Amino acid sequence: MDRNNYFITLLVPVYNEHESINSFYDEVTRTLHEIEGHYEILFVNDGSKDDSVQIIKKLIARDSRVALVNLSRNFGKEAAMTAGLRHASGDAVIPIDVDLQDPPELIIEFVKAWLDKGYDMVYGIRVDRSQDTPLKRLTAGAFYRVFNVMTNKVHIPVNAGDFRLIDRRVIDAINQLPERNRFMKGIFAWAGFSSYGIPYERPERHEGSSKFNYWKLWNFALDGIVSFSSMPLRIWSYIGGVLAVIASCYMVYIISKTLILGNNVPGYASTMCAILFLGSVQLISIGILGEYVSRIFIEVKNRPVYILENIYRNSKSSVSHGETKEVELSEEAADTNESRQ
Missing domain, CATH: 3.90.550.10 (Spore Coat Polysaccharide Biosynthesis Protein SpsA; Chain A)
Structure with missing residues (x-):
């Protein structure tokens, strides 16, 4: 120059x-x-x-x-x-x-x-x-x-x-x-x-x-x-896998406890906690997906930047x-x- x-x-x-x-x-x-x-x-x-x-x-x-x-x-x-x-x-x-x-x-x-x-x-x-x-x-x-x-x-x-x-x-x-x-x-x-x-x-x-x-x-x-x-998408794959493992372990625990000790009165608090936690995780993951889908939507329309x-x-x-x-x-x-x- x-x-x-x-x-x-x-x-x-x-x-x-x-x-x-x-x-x-x-x-x-x-x-x-x-x-x-x-x-x-x-x-x-x-x-x-x-x-x-x-x-x-x-x-x-x-x-x-x-x-x-x-x-x-x-x-x-x-x-x-x-x-x-x-x-x-x-x-x-x-x-x-x-x-x-x-x-x-x-x-x-x-x-x-x-x-x-x-x-x-x-x-x-x-x-x-x-x-x-x-x-x-x-x-x-x-x-x-x-x-x-x-x-x-x-x-x-x-x-x-x-x-x-x-x-x-x-x-x-x-x-x-x-x-x-x-x-x-x-x-x-x-x-x-x-x-x-x-x-x-x-x-x-x-x-x-x-x-x-x-x-x-x-x-x-x-x-x-x-x-x-794309890591936010990948993170939720990992979170879903970890939660699936935890849920499987808890399911085995519940089944074993029921077979050995019998069925006690179900706990309302634990059921609600599980539903609210998993529901919030699902909503967050859907929100992350929505962020990427919305950007795909904008790109596909092919409008000018300005x-x-x-x-x-x-x-x-x-x-x-x-x-x-x-x-x-x-x-x-x-x-x-x-x-x-």
């Missing part, structure tokens, strides 16, 4: 982040003056209902390095990441959150490791999560341990998020994946290639509030495990995506569009 002629795409998913966009843009552009190559900031609007799109269009009108991939509705962050990877033009792509919890100055270290050491993927490792609640730190650590145990061929680095530099050949490999259930951390690890981790301290969010709650995080973790491991409304670029931008329909913005067009709204 030519040190003076490379192109970086910053991939920035956005969902109701109008408070953070301008400060993010100012911080990133100030930091990226230090790199020798060229760059673009590719925002992906995931169905925001606030003024995020209008703010980004203003940035596009005055800076040809800014572009917007606008989705038709909210499809989720993983779908937004997929859209961004498919429309990024860079020799390397860096997914980064707009809330500045991913420090832009670390991009310089990513680029150095990519150029000097030849790594195909350079990711950030959070060494300090003190800004998170104790419960979030506990559940996050448990997720990484459980995921890596269940998926022994796909290893996610502990405390590594989406913030990373991804070389073009890794992106091309990921873009070939047809699956609809997207868990990007797992996909990044599954792709392989040479990787390198850089530790950093993650600051607090500058503006706005997180769009993730514990329920969404739980479903996100469940998607990750089910997408990359629907694109439009791509917006500056009229002076030299970047193009071939046959993809794009809307060119000038400063006058952006002002006219805003006055209409």
Whole structure:
């Protein structure tokens, strides 16, 4: 890679982040003056209902390095990441959150490791999560341990998020994946290639509030495990086998006791305990099966991961995506569009 002629795409998913966009843009552009190559900031609007799109269009009108991939509705962050990877033009792509919890100055270290050491993927490792609640730190650590145990061929680095530099050949490999259930951390690890981790301290969010709650995080973790491991299905085969052995032994005990000592009055408590326990085990196992069946159902329908409304670029931008329909913005067009709204 030519040190003076490379192109970086910053991939920035956005969902109701109008408070953070301008400060993010100012911080990133100030930091990226230090790199020798060229760059673009590719925002992906995931169905925001606030003024995020209008703010980004203003940035596009005055800076040809800014572009917007606008989705038709909210499809989720993983779908937004997929859209961004498919429309990024860079020799390397860096997914980064707009809330500045991913420090832009670390991009310089990513680029150095990519150029000097030849790594195909350079990711950030959070060494300090003190800004998170104790419960979030506990559940996050448990997720990484459980995921890596269940998926022994796909290893996610502990405390590594989406913030990373991804070389073009890794992106091309990921873009070939047809699956609809997207868990990007797992996909990044599954792709392989040479990787390198850089530790950093993650600051607090500058503006706005997180769009993730514990329920969404739980479903996100469940998607990750089910997408990359069949062990939950296998575990219930083992549990069923163990329970069958225990039940057989207990049956032999009951029969022997009845033949030797006769039949006493049946115990209501023991019968109910057995019924409730086995019933709950069966419901849990059916639920696990349902998780996999629901994902088969989604994949078989073969719907697209996202629907694109439009791509917006500056009229002076030299970047193009071939046959993809794009809307060119000038400063006058952006002002006219805003006055209409």
